[in-house]
Amino acid sequence: xxxxxxxxxxxxxxxxxxxxxxxxxxxxxxxxxxxxxxxxxxxxxxxxxxxxxxxxxxxxxxxxxxxxxxxxxxxxxxxxxxxxxxxxxxxxxxxxxxxxxxxxxxxxxxxxxxxxxxxxxxxxxxxxxxxxxxxxxxxxxxxxxxxxxxxxxxxxxxxxxxxxxxxxxxxxxxxxxxxxxxxxxxxxxxxxxxxxxxxxxxxxxxxxxxxxxxxxxxxxxxxxxxxxxxxxxxxxxxxxxxxxxxxxxxxxxxxxxxxxxxxxxxxxxxxxxxxxxxxxxxxxxxxxxxxxxxxxxxxxxxxxxxxxxxxxxxxxxxxxxxxxxxxxxxxxxxxxxxxxxxxxxxxxxxxxxxxxxxxxxxxxxxxxxxxxxxxxxxxxxxxxxxxxxxxxxxxxxxxxxxx
Numbered sequence: 001x002x003x004x005x006x007x008x009x010x011x012x013x014x015x016x017x018x019x020x021x022x023x024x025x026x027x028x029x030x031x032x033x034x035x036x037x038x039x040x041x042x043x044x045x046x047x048x049x050x051x052x053x054x055x056x057x058x059x060x061x062x063x064x065x066x067x068x069x070x071x072x073x074x075x076x077x078x079x080x081x082x083x084x085x086x087x088x089x090x091x092x093x094x095x096x097x098x099x100x101x102x103x104x105x106x107x108x109x110x111x112x113x114x115x116x117x118x119x120x121x122x123x124x125x126x127x128x129x130x131x132x133x134x135x136x137x138x139x140x141x142x143x144x145x146x147x148x149x150x151x152x153x154x155x156x157x158x159x160x161x162x163x164x165x166x167x168x169x170x171x172x173x174x175x176x177x178x179x180x181x182x183x184x185x186x187x188x189x190x191x192x193x194x195x196x197x198x199x200x201x202x203x204x205x206x207x208x209x210x211x212x213x214x215x216x217x218x219x220x221x222x223x224x225x226x227x228x229x230x231x232x233x234x235x236x237x238x239x240x241x242x243x244x245x246x247x248x249x250x251x252x253x254x255x256x257x258x259x260x261x262x263x264x265x266x267x268x269x270x271x272x273x274x275x276x277x278x279x280x281x282x283x284x285x286x287x288x289x290x291x292x293x294x295x296x297x298x299x300x301x302x303x304x305x306x307x308x309x310x311x312x313x314x315x316x317x318x319x320x321x322x323x324x325x326x327x328x329x330x331x332x333x334x335x336x337x338x339x340x341x342x343x344x345x346x347x348x349x350x351x352x353x354x355x356x357x358x359x360x361x362x363x364x365x366x367x368x369x370x371x372x373x374x375x376x377x378x379x380x381x382x383x384x385x386x387x388x389x390x391x392x393x394x395x396x397x398x399x400x401x402x403x
Contacts, residue, residue, distance in 0.1 A: 024327070164299075
């Protein structure tokens with residue numbers, strides 16, 4: 001092996017979490033090698049929301065201007081009943097910068113990924129190794145050795161000082177760190193679509209995030225791409241996951257006929273939005289119970305590899321970005337003892353991630369409630385003013401890397 005100082009920090013997975021970690025760790029003075037199974041970078045999913053806890057990290061990494069050009073800043077979150085459209089609650093978002101010290105953005109995943117890739121490629125301390133799938137991990141006193149399979153089918157060995165598993169929901173690195181962890185189907189599927197703003201109802205074009213909730217489904221939509229596109233996410237309960245062949249990609253094509261019975265029960269704006277979507281991509285939703293540990297020696301997990309989170313709190317990408325910031329902090333503080341640094345990173349992150357996972361599952365139950373539970377939910381929302389709703393999210397949005 002090469003001298004320890006010359007060996008890179010290996011990061012498996014060049015998604016949002018892996019890219020953010022690469023930039024943050026390189027800024028902390030470590031050489032980084034990003035290992036990605038795909039041979040090219042393509043959009044995964046459609047839109048996402050970057051609440052202040054995530055945007056502050058990205059701004060601190062110098063990405064603020066690039067993202068601000070591509071993102072939109074919602075004025076508010078409005079919650080409606082899916083059947084009929086009655087407004088239940090309204091939370092102001094436009095004051096996020098003043099309240100939390102960072103903006104609330106809605107953006108395309110592709111735009112965020114592009115900004116991260118541009119920043120990583122501009123950093124001489126970061127190298128990209130694409131078309132390589134992790135097959136095996138081994139750890140010694142000198143560091144980490146990976147066996148990877150190339151897109152051409154050959155086996156390669158890659159050596160590093162430490163390994164960060166940012167390889168997502170179906171993480172292979174997780175199998176090394178926590179081999180008994182089980183990913184579980186959450187009995188929901190997410191339908192995603194993008195439509196041109198000029199094809200959407202006028203109410204949907206305003207800089208507002210809309211959430212429509214009901215027993216059979218919930219729908220979220222908001223403008224992205226500077227207001228030129230509308231991102232739609234419809235989540236509905238289902239008993240069976242989709243074909244396992246699609247589980248590590250962004251789903252399969254959705255047949256809009258499957259939504260016809262839902263559309264008949266919706267308010268006009270939601271119904272018209274769904275009708276305007278040219279096509280849908282569908283993904284079965286999975287998560288897992290909080291892991292007992294995130295690290296094993298010089299190997300650590302990050303993002304969905306460590307804490308798969310359901311999308312009912314819009315915090316999946318944000319948690320991965322938070323992870324990256326804390327990981328880089330701890331590595332810079334204990335650069336001569338990376339196993340200790342990784343353990344301290346995990347200790348700082350595990351409780352928060354588990355709390356977000358739990359809150360997201362609770363939101364899933366609340367959004368799809370019926371009967372007396374739905375009545376109580378609606379009453380609580382009606383009694384909370386906008387500031388009260390915002391205060392309930394303060395523990396999420398107010399997080400900082402030094403908290």
